[in-house]
Amino acid sequence: MTEEITVFDRIKSKEIPAKIIYEDEVVLAFQDINPQAPVHVLVIPQNKIVGFPDILDLDQKDLGAFLQGVARVAKQLGLEAQGYRVIFNYGKNGQQTVEYVHAHILGGRQMKWPPG
Ligand code: 5GP
Numbered sequence: 001m002t003e004e005i006t007v008f009d010r011i012k013s014k015e016i017p018a019k020i021i022y023e024d025e026v027v028l029a030f031q032d033i034n035p036q037a038p039v040h041v042l043v044i045p046q047n048k049i050v051g052f053p054d055i056l057d058l059d060q061k062d063l064g065a066f067l068q069g070v071a072r073v074a075k076q077l078g079l080e081a082q083g084y085r086v087i088f089n090y091g092k093n094g095q096q097t098v099e100y101v102h103a104h105i106l107g108g109r110q111m112k113w114p115p116g
Contacts, residue, residue, distance in 0.1 A: 038108030
């Protein structure tokens with residue numbers, strides 16, 4: 001995967017607007033522009049990772065901090081009691097459309113399995 005400036009880079013630099021719901025030195029969380037559930041939030045690492053396999057190159061401490069950021073955002077959204085889904089799409093078959101690693105947090109309704 002080649003690295004290019006994505007829409008999420010532009011949201012991070014505040015070049016384009018997004019409904020930001022949480023931000024710290026590790027993660028940035030904002031509402032998905034095309035929500036697939038009553039709650040649909042995207043969480044990106046402040047230090048860019050392009051695709052899920054690039055996680056193999058991360059320091060485990062940085063990866064842990066990112067995952068904890070995702071869990072912190074889900075908690076802040078009040079989703080813990082009812083449950084929620086976290087998704088990372090990767091590549092063509094995974095239908096990744098933005099080449100900047102992002103966790104989808106989906107909640108507020110009953111999910112189905114298997115996903116489409
Ligand atoms: P992917 O398919 O790569 O896993 O997910 C990309 C997500 O980014 C999609 O759910 C899409 O709706 C969302 N998205 C694409 N462009 C924008 C944008 O400009 N702003 C926001 N907030 N979300 C976007």
